[in-house]
Amino acid sequence: MQVIINVIDAMIEKLDKKSDRQTEVRQILMAYLESRALRKTPERFAILEEIYSRKDHFDVEELYISMKNKNYRVSRATVYNTLDILVECDLVTKHQFGTQQARYEKSFGFKQHDHLICLECHKVLEFCDPRLQQTQDMVASLLKFNILHHSLILYGNCQDEHCEGKTLVGKE
Amino acid sequence: MQVIINVIDAMIEKLDKKSDRQTEVRQILMAYLESRALRKTPERFAILEEIYSRKDHFDVEELYISMKNKNYRVSRATVYNTLDILVECDLVTKHQFGTQQARYEKSFGFKQHDHLICLECHKVLEFCDPRLQQTQDMVASLLKFNILHHSLILYGNCQDEHCEGKTLVGKE
DNA sequence: ATCCCTGCAAAGGGTTTGCAGACGC
DNA sequence: GCGTCTGCAAACCCTTTGCAGGGAT
Numbered sequence: 001m002q003v004i005i006n007v008i009d010a011m012i013e014k015l016d017k018k019s020d021r022q023t024e025v026r027q028i029l030m031a032y033l034e035s036r037a038l039r040k041t042p043e044r045f046a047i048l049e050e051i052y053s054r055k056d057h058f059d060v061e062e063l064y065i066s067m068k069n070k071n072y073r074v075s076r077a078t079v080y081n082t083l084d085i086l087v088e089c090d091l092v093t094k095h096q097f098g099t100q101q102a103r104y105e106k107s108f109g110f111k112q113h114d115h116l117i118c119l120e121c122h123k124v125l126e127f128c129d130p131r132l133q134q135t136q137d138m139v140a141s142l143l144k145f146n147i148l149h150h151s152l153i154l155y156g157n158c159q160d161e162h163c164e165g166k167t168l169v170g171k172e
Numbered sequence: 173m174q175v176i177i178n179v180i181d182a183m184i185e186k187l188d189k190k191s192d193r194q195t196e197v198r199q200i201l202m203a204y205l206e207s208r209a210l211r212k213t214p215e216r217f218a219i220l221e222e223i224y225s226r227k228d229h230f231d232v233e234e235l236y237i238s239m240k241n242k243n244y245r246v247s248r249a250t251v252y253n254t255l256d257i258l259v260e261c262d263l264v265t266k267h268q269f270g271t272q273q274a275r276y277e278k279s280f281g282f283k284q285h286d287h288l289i290c291l292e293c294h295k296v297l298e299f300c301d302p303r304l305q306q307t308q309d310m311v312a313s314l315l316k317f318n319i320l321h322h323s324l325i326l327y328g329n330c331q332d333e334h335c336e337g338k339t340l341v342g343k344e
Numbered sequence: 345a346t347c348c349c350t351g352c353a354a355a356g357g358g359t360t361t362g363c364a365g366a367c368g369c
Numbered sequence: 370g371c372g373t374c375t376g377c378a379a380a381c382c383c384t385t386t387g388c389a390g391g392g393a394t
Contacts, residue, residue, distance in 0.1 A: 038348085038349090039348060039349065039392085039393050039394075040393075040394095041348090041349065041350080041392080041393070042392095043349085043350070044349095059383095060383080060384085061383085073351085074350085074351085075350065075351040075352065076351090076352095076383095076384085077349095077350070077351065077352080077384095077385080077386085078349080078350055078351075080384070080385075081349080081350085096268045096270050098268050098323070100272070100358080100359075100382070100383060101382080101383055101384090102383085102384090116311060116315060116317055116319075118317070119320065125315055125317075127311050127314070127315065129307045129310065129311070131303045131304075131306065131307055132303075132307065134303065135301045135303055135304065136326060138301065139288060139299050139301070139326060140328070142299070143288060143297055143299065143330075144330065144331045145288055145290070145297075145326070145328045145329065145330055145331070146328045146329045146331070147288075147326050147327070147328035148291065148327055148328045148329070149327050149328075150324065150325060150326045150327060151270070151323070151324070151325045151327075152322065152323070152324045152325075153322060153323045153324075154308060154311060154317070154319050154321075154322045155319070155320055155321050155322060155323075156312070156317045156318045156319035156320045156321075157317065157318045157320070158315075158316065158317050159316045159317070159318070210373085210374090211367085211368050211369075211372095211373060211374065212368075212369095213367080213368070213373095213374060213375080215374085215375070216374095231358090232358080232359085233358085245376085246375085246376085247375065247376040247377065248359085248376090248377090249359095249360080249361085249374095249375070249376065249377080249378095250374080250375055250376075252359070252360075253374080253375085272357070272358060272359095272383080272384080273357080273358055273359090274358085274359090345394100346393100346394085347392105347393095347394095348391105348392090348393080348394095349390105349391085349392080349393085350389105350390085350391075350392090351388105351389095351390090351391100352387105352388095352389095353386100353387095353388095354385105354386085354387085354388105355384105355385080355386070355387090356383105356384080356385070356386085357382105357383095357384085357385095358381100358382090358383095358384105359380105359381080359382085359383105360379105360380080360381070360382095361378100361379085361380070361381085362377105362378095362379085362380090363376105363377095363378100363379105364375100364376095364377095365374105365375085365376090366373100366374080366375070366376095367372105367373090367374080367375090368371105368372095368373080368374085369370105369371090369372090369373095
């Protein structure tokens, strides 16, 4: 019986945490919009919420479709517009993984990381390496640059038995 | 007088070296085409030569235009096709510098390096850091990946007095 | 009431594709 | 001569833009 209670407590805590984060990013966006005298439209908050309820990486079309599927009417133009704003206020990160279309990911409250992409199955993994910071610092002072952000992508083949399957396309 | 001769010798050596490299990359392409039973068309060699006579980075349109300007008739389709082949045989490297269009650079006989881009003037600088190799090795063994290549781009602002000038667009 | 933001659809820009003719093999 | 490669232009895909109506302030 105690076990069940513990499980339920854990679930509640998880839900709270999730909703905490949703509240937190909402407030960050709110503050950003105010500071720039931009309007707090429902679309902007709905898109933010959708992004923070998703896992991992997504592209514009995936985000657009998943909102459509929830019967939330947004236009692609608004999705693009809102993503620009979210990238500006650091709530979302934009990536160019070597394909034509940009991919995005939520970035508030997640630790900074880089990406590893399988050229066969297009799976995207993440990793961290503090050495990169040293590289950045060195290059910044050597070449007199003020470095704002970076993109490091490693390309290769994973040793996943389910890989090789080029049937999986554009998934992560 | 001796000075002049020295200068001329140096120029000749330089020319020889340059032509050596042209010959060398030509032979690499030749071998690659043979190995894949692809045809040795004049367009392919002309594009290779143009690339190795250029400095730094370029995009498809720049390459296409510079060949046009030399009265060499090629189509964009052939430029794209040939670039794919040159990337496959490692004579050329393809980059996605965060913009829509791909940029390329010759890669045979040049040491491996990464890039630093000024967000204001779009200048592209290069740097090397052996630490990256360590990162790659670590990630490869940790995540069981066979890493084939990577892309590291640092974005920031240069402290060039000529920067800020957003008049310069897409230049390096 | 203002005028920014949205939705829609058309335009834009880079890349890919289809096809007929050319040419390497 | 066969089959691939080229040149041209149209198609494609993602993204941006223009415009009229709607809603935040």
